Structures are given as structure tokens and as C-alpha cells.
Amino acid sequence: MIKPLLDKVKVSANRWGENLEPPANNSELQDFLDRVWEIFAVRLPTQYENFLQIVNGLEFNGLIIYGTKNSETNHDASSLDLFEMNEVFKDSLRASNLDVIVIGEDSTGLLTYDINTKQFQFRDRIGLDRVEPFSSFEEMLKVELDKVM
Amino acid sequence: MGYISYPRSVGERLDHQRVQEVIRLIEGLAGIVTSTALDGILVLINQIGWHNLPTHTKKKLLALMRNQLYPKLDPHVTSDPQEHQSYRENIQALNSKMVDIGLSLNNDTSAPFHERLNATGLFDFRVAQPDKSKTEAAPVLIDSSGMVLIIVATGQEAIENQGLSITHAIHSYPNDADSIKDSYLEGKYSTYFVPGKSQVVATNFIGKYKGKSVTLNDVEVREITYKRRNRESLGELRKKFDASVRKNFLKSLGNDSESVKIMKSAGLTDVQLAKIAQGGVPKGYNVHHKIPIDDGGTNDFDNLVLIRNNSEHYTITNAQRDLTSHIPYGETVKIEFPVPPSFLYPLKGHN
Numbered sequence: 001m002i003k004p005l006l007d008k009v010k011v012s013a014n015r016w017g018e019n020l021e022p023p024a025n026n027s028e029l030q031d032f033l034d035r036v037w038e039i040f041a042v043r044l045p046t047q048y049e050n051f052l053q054i055v056n057g058l059e060f061n062g063l064i065i066y067g068t069k070n071s072e073t074n075h076d077a078s079s080l081d082l083f084e085m086n087e088v089f090k091d092s093l094r095a096s097n098l099d100v101i102v103i104g105e106d107s108t109g110l111l112t113y114d115i116n117t118k119q120f121q122f123r124d125r126i127g128l129d130r131v132e133p134f135s136s137f138e139e140m141l142k143v144e145l146d147k148v149m
Numbered sequence: 150m151g152y153i154s155y156p157r158s159v160g161e162r163l164d165h166q167r168v169q170e171v172i173r174l175i176e177g178l179a180g181i182v183t184s185t186a187l188d189g190i191l192v193l194i195n196q197i198g199w200h201n202l203p204t205h206t207k208k209k210l211l212a213l214m215r216n217q218l219y220p221k222l223d224p225h226v227t228s229d230p231q232e233h234q235s236y237r238e239n240i241q242a243l244n245s246k247m248v249d250i251g252l253s254l255n256n257d258t259s260a261p262f263h264e265r266l267n268a269t270g271l272f273d274f275r276v277a278q279p280d281k282s283k284t285e286a287a288p289v290l291i292d293s294s295g296m297v298l299i300i301v302a303t304g305q306e307a308i309e310n311q312g313l314s315i316t317h318a319i320h321s322y323p324n325d326a327d328s329i330k331d332s333y334l335e336g337k338y339s340t341y342f343v344p345g346k347s348q349v350v351a352t353n354f355i356g357k358y359k360g361k362s363v364t365l366n367d368v369e370v371r372e373i374t375y376k377r378r379n380r381e382s383l384g385e386l387r388k389k390f391d392a393s394v395r396k397n398f399l400k401s402l403g404n405d406s407e408s409v410k411i412m413k414s415a416g417l418t419d420v421q422l423a424k425i426a427q428g429g430v431p432k433g434y435n436v437h438h439k440i441p442i443d444d445g446g447t448n449d450f451d452n453l454v455l456i457r458n459n460s461e462h463y464t465i466t467n468a469q470r471d472l473t474s475h476i477p478y479g480e481t482v483k484i485e486f487p488v489p490p491s492f493l494y495p496l497k498g499h500n
Contacts, residue, residue, distance in 0.1 A: 016429055017420045062395070062430035064458075076416070077433050078458040087359050088463050092470045107395060107436050108387050124387075126441045126469050130380055147391040148430075 002051050002138055005145055009060050012149065021080065024056035024068045032068040035083065040101055042115045047137035048103070056080075058104075061148035065104035065111070065141070096128050106144055171197050172210060179218040184227050184236040190218065191242055199250055200451055204405055208269070211250045214243065215271045219294070224336030237336050244296060244339040253451070256411065256491045262300065263290045274298070277322040277329075289318055291325055297332035298341045314340060354487040356464040357471075363464050367496065369488045375444050375473055376481040386442045394448040395436045396428035401450060402492060403427070412455075415496050425455070435462055439488045441469060456494045465489070 057067025057080030066082035100112040120140040122132040134140035255265040263274035277289040290298040315333045319326045332338040354368040402408040403426030421431035437456040440446030456462045
């Protein structure tokens with residue numbers, strides 16, 4: 001269950017004087033899914049959609065999961081926009097022949113969704129080739145939150 | 150003399166009491182300095198892992214070396230030629246160690262080398278002015294106590310023979326020839342090797358971000374020999390980093406008044422600083438391994454930097470990836486690698 005995980009995160013974040021992102025609304029979510037289909041020709045698993053309906057992206061203690069847009073206007077803030085961030089990594093992914101969408105990141109790795117195997121993965125940030133697969137988005141979120149809670 | 154057990158220096162919290170014991174032992178040995186005792190002191194300093202000591206203990210250790218040990222060193226302590234040679238080498242190693250510790254106490258790498266050392270209050274180095282025709286001479290720093298440092302970048306051609314090296318320096322700096330000659334005779338002369346040509350003066354690095362060229366100011370470009378680590382040991386290092394190292398690194402920054410001052414002037418807010426003091430990663434930043442753990446990089450604090458994500462972290466890791474992704478396992482390749490020199494990057498906010 002994603003909601004209880006995020007409830008815990010919310011408590012910790014509030015303690016540090018931080019707030020979680022608001023949920024993506026229906027039209028933001030639909031536009032996002034359409035654009036993902038248009039660019040990557042894939043439909044992301046519903047668990048990730050559920051996540052976006054609770055928080056539209058997450059930045060917590062070095063863990064970042066991208067959402068549909070940037071909510072921060074401050075130019076020092078991390079980007080939570082999935083499309084913008086995939087532009088950032090595009091050249092590296094292409095050079096490594098990787099057919100993946102970058103979903104997020106932590107201090108030492110990128111979190112990716114493999115378009116062919118339909119699998120969420122952790123990849124080391126520099127090499128990109130050392131892969132730890134997850135059985136679902138929820139498992140990925142749980143493992144990654146365990147690292148930073 | 151009784152036995153003493155050294156605290157390990159792998160980034161874990163050092164046992165304060167045992168560090169104090171080691172310092173007391175150095176104090177004792179400084180009183181009876183001989184060629185063998187100096188050798189022992191150097192071993193001790195290496196074994197306590199000085200770079201992981203808290204700042205105030207580091208300062209104490211440096212003051213002890215500079216004020217109590219250094220003035221007692223006399224290269225003529227022995228008449229045995231072989232012992233004499235090894236004693237002189239030890240003096241030079243000790244001088245270099247003092248410089249290492251001194252530099253580590255001032256992380257502002259945008260400041261000139263000698264100013265960083267002088268900021269400790271224990272040195273008063275000035276830069277020797279070369280004869281105009283010798284502009285390629287290695288930089289020389291001179292302290293009023295007679296200590297002379299010749300700064301040579303790793304990888305640059307260094308003159309191995311000390312006599313030749315000092316002759317070269319004397320010719321390049323005719324106005325300081327006497328000071329340089331005396332420092333050699335008194336054993337107060339050292340060649341100080343810096344890792345990479347740019348540690349003396351940090352340079353700019355041009356990287357790519359979203360397909361466009363981006364200039365990162367004050368990034369060192371270090372020449373390193375890259376060899377990819379095997380998967381098991383990489384996993385171990387990563388696990389340790391997530392379990393404790395990242396948190397302890399941030400706590401060490403957030404609870405050190407000098408580091409807090411630097412982070413504040415870089416634009417971190419009070420909310421961000423409070424989080425760092427508790428070992429949390431502030432929003433907008435992440436903790437980056439300067440030399441990746443994918444290569445020979447370690448979890449030591451001096452290999453870590455709190456770096457702004459947007460866009461410095463991405464620009465640097467994109468460049469690091471481009472430089473290394475083609476290297477097959479088992480092969481070593483020499484590459485020029487962009488490395489933020491301090492514990493924080495950037496040191497100044499957006500212009």
C-alpha cells in the first residue's frame with residue numbers, strides 16, 4: 001500500500017519543516033499519461049498513477065520520484081518534472097543503448113522503468129549498467145524509502 | 150612504554166579519549182626527538198587517521214606539530230649517513246603532513262594555497278616571486294620560520310634529486326635564494342605534491358546540461374586512473390553509505406561552525422541547515438561521491454560533497470558518465486575527471 005508509506009514520509013517531512021507535493025489532479029494526470037504514451041509509447045503501471053494521485057512527485061532526504069510537473073518556482077529547487085529530467089539524462093541513456101524512462105533518483109543511483117521488460121529498476125548513477133530490479137513500483141518506493149528514513 | 154590501541158579511521162566516530170592518548174604520546178616523543186622517534190611519530194599520525202578527526206582535535210594536532218615538534222628538528226641529529234638521509238626524508242614527510250592538515254582546516258579552495266595555510270594562525274607563508282624569465286618554475290612558498298614548500302602537481306615532472314630541485318628553485322627565485330638554501334641545509338624544505346594541477350588554482354569545467362554547454366566554476370580537473378569496481382564491493386559501499394555515512398557526513402557539516410558559515414554564505418536557508426545538522430539531505434541538494442564508488446572512490450568524508458541538484462549535480466554526473474561508460478571491466482584508463490574541490494558545491498549561489 002502506497003498511502004501508508006507516504007503518510008510516514010509526511011510525518012518526517014513535517015518535522016523538518018517541509019511539505020509534500022499536492023496530488024496531481026485528473027486533467028494533469030491524463031495529460032501526463034497521454035504525453036508518456038506519445039513520447040515513450042508505453043503505459044506506466046497503475047501503482048505509479050496511484051502515487052501521483054497522492055503526491056505529484058516527491059523529494060525526501062535525497063530521494064526524488066518525478067511527477068507530472070515542477071511545483072517549485074525557485075530556480076534552486078530540484079526538478080520533479082519527469083519529462084524535463086528525462087531530457088537531462090537523454091544523451092547518457094542513448095549512449096548506453098538503454099530503453100528506459102528515468103522515474104527518479106537517489107544519492108547513488110537512478111530509478112528507471114524498463115520499457116521492454118516493464119520492470120522498475122535501480123541503476124548505479126555513473127555506470128548505469130549495474131541493475132537491481134524491483135517487482136513493482138510499490139516495492140521500489142519501499143526499498144528506496146528504507147534507505148532514507 | 151605501555152601499549153596503546155589506535156582508533157580505526159574508516160569514517161566511524163573516533164574515540165576521543167584514545168585520540169587524546171595518541172596526542173599525549175606525540176607530546177612525549179617530541180621532547181626526546183631523535184631520528185627513530187620521528188619515524189614513530191609519523192606512523193602514529195598516519196594511524197590515527199588525522200583527516201577523520203574533529204576540527205578542534207585536528208587544530209590541536211597541527212599546533213603540536215608546528216610549535217613543539219618542528220622547532221626541535223635538526224638534520225644533524227645523527228652522523229650516520231644512511232640514518233641522516235632517512236631522518237631528512239622524515240622531516241620532509243612531517244612538513245608535508247602539516248600542510249595536509251593545515252589545508253584541510255580551510256575548505257575555501259578558491260583562496261590561494263598560502264592564505265589557506267596562514268588562516269590556521271600557525272604559518273605566515275608568502276609566495277616567492279620568480280625571476281621573469283623563469284615563469285614556468287614550480288611555485289615556492291616561504292614561511293618566516295625558514296620552512297620552504299615547492300608545490301608540484303601530481304603528474305607534472307618533478308625533479309627527483311633534492312639537490313637539483315633546490316638548485317632549480319634558487320635559480321628561479323634569485324631574490325629568495327638565501328632563504329631557500331638555508332631551508333635545505335636546516336631540513337625545513339619540502340616538495341609538496343598536490344593531486345592534480347588545478348588544486349593550486351581551481352579551474353572552470355565545461356559540461357553539458359539538457360544538450361547545452363554549461364560552465365561550472367571552480368571545479369578541479371583531476372587526472373585519475375579509472376578502474377571499475379566489482380559489483381559486490383560496490384554494493385557493500387553503497388549499503389554503508391545509505392545506512393550511516395551520508396547521515397554522519399551531513400551531521401559533521403551541520404555541527405561545525407566553520408562549515409555552517411560557508412553553507413550560509415552559499416545561500417542555504419536556516420531550515421536546510423537545521424536538517425543538515427540532523428543528518429538529513431536538504432531539498433534541492435544531494436550527497437555526491439567526488440570520485441565515484443563505481444571506481445576507486447571511497448565513503449571517506451573528503452570524497453563527499455553536498456551538491457546542488459539543479460544543475461551542478463546533473464552536469465557533473467553526466468560528464469563523469471560520458472567519460473567512463475565506455476571503460477570495460479578489468480581495464481584501467483587514464484581520464485581527466487571533474488571534481489568539486491570542497492565539501493559544498495557550488496560555494497556561491499546563482500549569479
